[in-house]
Structure formats: C-alpha cells, structure tokens
Amino acid sequence: MDEFYDVAVIGAGPGGYAAAVRAGELGLKTVCFDPMANPDDGELGALGGTCANVGCVPSKALLAASLAYAKVRKGSLAFGLKPVTPDLDFEQMQRHRAKAVKDSNRGVAMLFKKAGVEFVAEKVVFRAKTQTGWELETAGGQRLQAKHVIVACGTKPRTLPGLQFDEEVVCSNSGALAFKEPPKSLGIIGAGVIGLELGSVWSRLGSAVTVFDMAADVLSFAGKPVSEAARKMLSEQGLQFELGVLIVDVQRCAEGVNVTFERDGVKETRTFEKLLVAIGRSSAVEGVNPQAVGLAVNPAGIVETDDQCRTNLPDVWAVGDIVKGPQLAHKASDEGRAVAERIAGGVRPAHVAPVPSVVYTHPEFAWVGLSKDAAQEAGMAVRTGKAAFAHNAMARACDETAGFVELVCEESTGRLVGAQVVGAAAGDLVSALAQAIAFGATDEDLSLVIWPHPGMSETIQDAAFASLRVSEKRRK
Numbered sequence: 001m002d003e004f005y006d007v008a009v010i011g012a013g014p015g016g017y018a019a020a021v022r023a024g025e026l027g028l029k030t031v032c033f034d035p036m037a038n039p040d041d042g043e044l045g046a047l048g049g050t051c052a053n054v055g056c057v058p059s060k061a062l063l064a065a066s067l068a069y070a071k072v073r074k075g076s077l078a079f080g081l082k083p084v085t086p087d088l089d090f091e092q093m094q095r096h097r098a099k100a101v102k103d104s105n106r107g108v109a110m111l112f113k114k115a116g117v118e119f120v121a122e123k124v125v126f127r128a129k130t131q132t133g134w135e136l137e138t139a140g141g142q143r144l145q146a147k148h149v150i151v152a153c154g155t156k157p158r159t160l161p162g163l164q165f166d167e168e169v170v171c172s173n174s175g176a177l178a179f180k181e182p183p184k185s186l187g188i189i190g191a192g193v194i195g196l197e198l199g200s201v202w203s204r205l206g207s208a209v210t211v212f213d214m215a216a217d218v219l220s221f222a223g224k225p226v227s228e229a230a231r232k233m234l235s236e237q238g239l240q241f242e243l244g245v246l247i248v249d250v251q252r253c254a255e256g257v258n259v260t261f262e263r264d265g266v267k268e269t270r271t272f273e274k275l276l277v278a279i280g281r282s283s284a285v286e287g288v289n290p291q292a293v294g295l296a297v298n299p300a301g302i303v304e305t306d307d308q309c310r311t312n313l314p315d316v317w318a319v320g321d322i323v324k325g326p327q328l329a330h331k332a333s334d335e336g337r338a339v340a341e342r343i344a345g346g347v348r349p350a351h352v353a354p355v356p357s358v359v360y361t362h363p364e365f366a367w368v369g370l371s372k373d374a375a376q377e378a379g380m381a382v383r384t385g386k387a388a389f390a391h392n393a394m395a396r397a398c399d400e401t402a403g404f405v406e407l408v409c410e411e412s413t414g415r416l417v418g419a420q421v422v423g424a425a426a427g428d429l430v431s432a433l434a435q436a437i438a439f440g441a442t443d444e445d446l447s448l449v450i451w452p453h454p455g456m457s458e459t460i461q462d463a464a465f466a467s468l469r470v471s472e473k474r475r476k
Helices: 014-025 049-054 056-074 090-115 173-177 193-204 224-236 329-343 372-377 393-398 426-438 443-448 458-475
Strands: 004-010 030-033 118-120 124-129 134-138 143-151 155-157 185-189 208-213 240-243 246-253 256-263 266-272 274-277 281-283 316-318 357-359 364-369 382-388 404-410 416-423
Touching (some): 004 329, 014 030, 049 056, 056 193, 173 274, 185 193, 193 208, 224 364, 224 416, 256 274, 357 426, 372 382, 372 404
Parallel strands (some): 030 118, 185 208, 208 240
Antiparallel strands (some): 155 281, 246 256, 364 416, 382 404, 404 416
16 A cells, blocks of 8 residues: 555445546546455455445345245236245355345456555544645554545444344344344334335245334335335235334343334333344444544534535545435445546536435335425425326236326426336336436426337326326316
C-alpha cells in the first residue's frame, strides 16, 4: 500500500465499490478498505458489503430456491401438474446461496482489478486533517493519506433494547440466512422488506411463521394498494401476522425463545424455535472515528450531507445507507458513481427521479414515487389508473394473474408522479415506470408507447388508458 492516494473509499458495499470502480476508471489513484469476511468460508476480501454477503444476493438465492420447491409441492391445476412432495436437499440449497455470495465477491474483485483499484481487507479510521488531504490508519497500524475520502461504511442490524444476537436462536438477517435446516417455527419481529422476504423463504420450506409489527398495516409506506395486497396475499400463503402490537419481552427458553407481546392492554406469549429481529438497520459510521476530524453526524447516526453527498468537511463525501434517503443498494450505487465523477471534475446532477423499491416475494410488491394518499397529503390533485393482470394475455398464459399496476398522475397535466405494482414481474415493470417519472412522462405518453404483445408490460398501457378515462369523465 502506498502513502498517498487521490481517493480512499471506506467500505466495499454497493455505494463504496461503485465509487471506487468509477474513480479508477476516471484515472484517479484509488484504494478501498473493507474488513468483511465471507459468511461461509471466513475468507477476507468479501467484496460487496452487506448486500452481497448477508443481504440482497443470498436472500434472493433462497427466495428463488424456495419458490421452486413450493411450486413443485403445490403443483399446478392449470398446467396439469399434480402436487408432489419433493426430496429437499437443504444442504445443496444452502450451497446455492453460498455460491451466489462467492460469485458476487469475485465479480466485484474483477471490477476492481479492471479499474486499477487497490483493495485492503482491513478496517480503517480517520486520524487527522493534513496539508494534502486526510490521514487514515488501518487496523494493522499502517497510515496513509488521501486527497478525497468517500465514507460508505454501511449499517449494522438493529436489535431490541437488552436483546443480543447469537445468530443461532435470536438472529439478524445473517443468522436467518444460514439456518442448518428449516425451523419448525419462526417468529419475526418487523414486517418490513427483510421480514417479509425471509418469512416467505422459511414458510415455503415448511416453517410456521408469525410476523409481529407495531404498525397496523404491512408495507404502509408503499401505499394502500400495495399494503392491502401484501397482507392478503402473504396471509393466504401461510404467513401469520400480529400487527399493531408492542413487543414486551423476549427470553431464551429450552424450546427456543419466548416472545411476549401486548395488544390493547392484553399480553400474550408465544414460543418459537428461532427468532428473526428485522426492525431496521443503524449506521456504522461510529466505526470510522468521525469525531477525530469533526465529521458531522446527527443523533441517528446519519452523516449530514448536501444533495451532492458532500459532508461538512472539505473533500470528504458520504454515500449509501449512512446518509439521508432510503437504505437501498441501487440508490447507494448511484450516489457512489456520482461522487467519483464529481471528484474527477465532472458535473453530475443529484437524483433525477424517485428511487424504486421492490419486495421480492411471490408475487412481488414494487413502488416508486408517490402513492395516491401521499400525493394528496402533499397538496397535489391527482387521478389514478389501475389495471389488473387478470386481463393480461401473458399473465393468463403463465397462470400469473394475481396483481395490478396502479398509476398516480397529476390531475392538471397527467404527469406520472408515482406507481405501485403487484405481480410476478413487478420488480421489472417498476423500472420502466421509474424511467417514465424521470423523463416527465404523462399517462397519455404511456398510452402511446407500443408495448410488446403478449407481455406483462401491456398492463402499464392499460393502467394509462384507465387514468385517461378518469380524466375524460371529469371533464364532462
């Protein structure tokens, strides 16, 4: 490792590695630090952060595998496939997850090599401001300086007060991805994305899953159409929801763990073999020694930045889950690339469109921009257009008719300001709708696009037609 770099990146998750690769591509001498080890073999240099190692990638591997198992077990009346009980090789399913993780680690390593980025598998912290930039020190005691520092250290799982993760019985997402066998019963505290996705995995594989949350609804931040659909559809698949409850106590016991919760003053205790606590993630920025240089961090652990990801310190930037905005990998990656381009002297605008979100259950639940209720609360006059996949030719052919597309459009102009999608291809369709919002498209614009037939995307056009019909009726 050299003594001076143009750019030092702290963290090799989606925000950090995207920043490092882009900086390297632009000719900047770049080094990236991350101490994360692979969750299966313990090898250091597990590039990709939480997302690649114990988040997005392994969860999707298990979601795909468990869905294949569930489909075989359920059979298909439409396709003439009788239900069978497949022989589950759970060790192989976990090897599939582990391979997806390892392949992701190697993929990022190849990007680093191609871009000329140096990687150090150690923790690094701030030490001081110097005349030429910033002094950092590795866990091994080596010091270096960098003109620019990009902080992308990510987050850690949040737990309940007084409750510690052992990752065997009381688990974060890390432990809940690595079960040696499907638990007979699984309690999940938190009905967010992590809770619903991992709840779906283990429910499909035979676990009795109960999901607890203080909120009265599931995914209420996604809008009422998605929230109602998610609760109904996932309940039908076997997930039991206990919503609007307060978790009073969690205690280990011989059978696993006792969870005591309260609703309307009445307490109840249930016992589970395993417990997943999925109540969000908190910033890990304290681990980079921000106080040594006066980096501004709010009480919630969020690094204070402007809309260009600049911190209060000159040439120190922050991206990803430790800054304002949704904690999503694709948002972090966009910020990382943007910062690298700004450092290199380019002009890169802030986010030009809302960030799409997807829950990769089956069906998928996706949204972008404003829901109808959120738009009206913001004082906007809007109209909506909704179309069901039940009327889509491809959905009928594939026996995937559950779900819908709902567009939220500004009343006066028809400009798309939000969308919600529930269905087998929701994650892909919401990408097109995010682009439409970014470029200021209207419901009329979407109605004039020639969508491929037969395709699930035709339902976007149907929803646009529905919105236009609402407009025509209101003008009469």
